Amino acid sequence: MTEIRTPRLLLRRWYDDDLAPMADINADPDVMRWVDDGSVRDLDDTAEAIEQWEDEWDEEGFGLFAVELLASGELAGFVGLSVPEYLPQTLGAVAISWRFGSQFWGQGYASEAAHATLEFALQDRGLDRVISINRIGDTASENVIRKLGMKPDSEATHPQYGFPLSIHAIDLTEFQA
Template identity: 80%
Template sequence: MTEIRTPRLILRRWHDDDLAPMAEINEDPQVMQWIDDGSVRDLDQTTEDIERWEEDWDEEGFGLFAVELLASGELAGFTGLSVPEFLPEVLPAVAISWRFGSQFWGQGYASEAAHATLEFALQDRGLDRVISIIRVGDDASENVIRKLGMELERETEHPEYGYPVHVHSIDLTEFQA
């Protein structure tokens, strides 16, 4: 089982008891405002999401980690790697992403988890490049991108929803793990 520990977090595969707290995160309009069309996701959709994320682990050898707070055991959200099939113009590529409950914002958890995920991508999976696709205006995610040392590669449009997105990238051979 893949598990990464940071000073404050555990990044791990998904457990059955992660469903309810992840569904709560996905039902928060504030959390979902920058994702897809901004719609919240219900319990059934979250169940399908977690099943798909676990399938990605089995098929790709990487996926989205459940992020648990080391001190309390609470599920804070996720971070991880996926193939951004929704944006064919960047393929082949592996993208890093994250989503945290709003009560966990502003505490550096996303940056800490994302940094550990980039280390995992380089050291454990041998990837030499990772991208991130961020909706223009999502300043909090842009801040995480800056902390990771990712550079703006291009601006394009989300093919389904039409809004502008920034594609950032990092050459992991230059990444300071």
Template identity: 75%
Template sequence: MTEIRTPRLILRQWHDDDLAPLADMHADPAVMQWIGDGSVLGLDETADAIERWEEEWDEEGFGLFAVELLASGELAGAAGLSVPHDLPEVTPDIEISWRFGRQFWGQGYASEAAHAVLEFALQDRGLDRVIAINRVDNTASANVARKLGMTPERTITHPTYDHMLQIHGIDLTEYQA
């Protein structure tokens, strides 16, 4: 698996000792309000999520990275690429996503990690196009997508959770490293 270093972060494979800090993030309602149906996740569900992300790496050649702070070694969150299987409307696009613990919000980590992932997607993995999907009222994620140079393209209704989602997109011709 690829490791990416940015000025403040390491995007890397998942380690066994990442489970507890990620489970703490997943137990925070403020973090999870924008993910899935908004429910918090327990330790077993978090372990299942990491397993799915690792399987996607094996199957697709990309997935979600663990995002570690370079200075302290703390797990700050996750960022990476995935196939949005639960949204057939956007298939065959590949989604870029990020999630960070609340204590890491407002410090530019999501944008820094997302920029590195976008560069990885377009330059290393040769993807022609990447999308970001966020709940319509999640202005923080919409701002990260905007900072990536992504353009809002359309709004759809999530087929399971019935909330409105904004789809942002960028293709290789629009990307500015």
């Protein structure tokens, strides 16, 4: 089982007990504001998503980690790697993404978890390049992307919702562990 420990976080596969707290995160309009069309997700939607994330682990050898706070054992959200099949311009790429409950914002958890995941991708999984796709205007995600050392790569339009996206990238030669 793949786990990563950082000074404050445990990145791990999903447990059954993670469903309710992740559903609470997905039900928060502030959290979901920049995700797809901004709609919140319910318990069933979240259960289906976690199942898909776990399937991706089995199929790809990577996926979205549940992020647990070491100090309290609380589920803070997720961070991880996925293949962004919805965006034709990025076919063949692996993207890093994250989502945290609003009570965990502003404490550096997303940057800490994302950095550990990027190191996992480039050093453990042997990927030579990782991208990040974010909705233009999502400054919190842009800050994390900048802290990861990712550079602007291109722009796109979300094929389903029509809003502008920014694509950043980093390759193994640029990454500093």
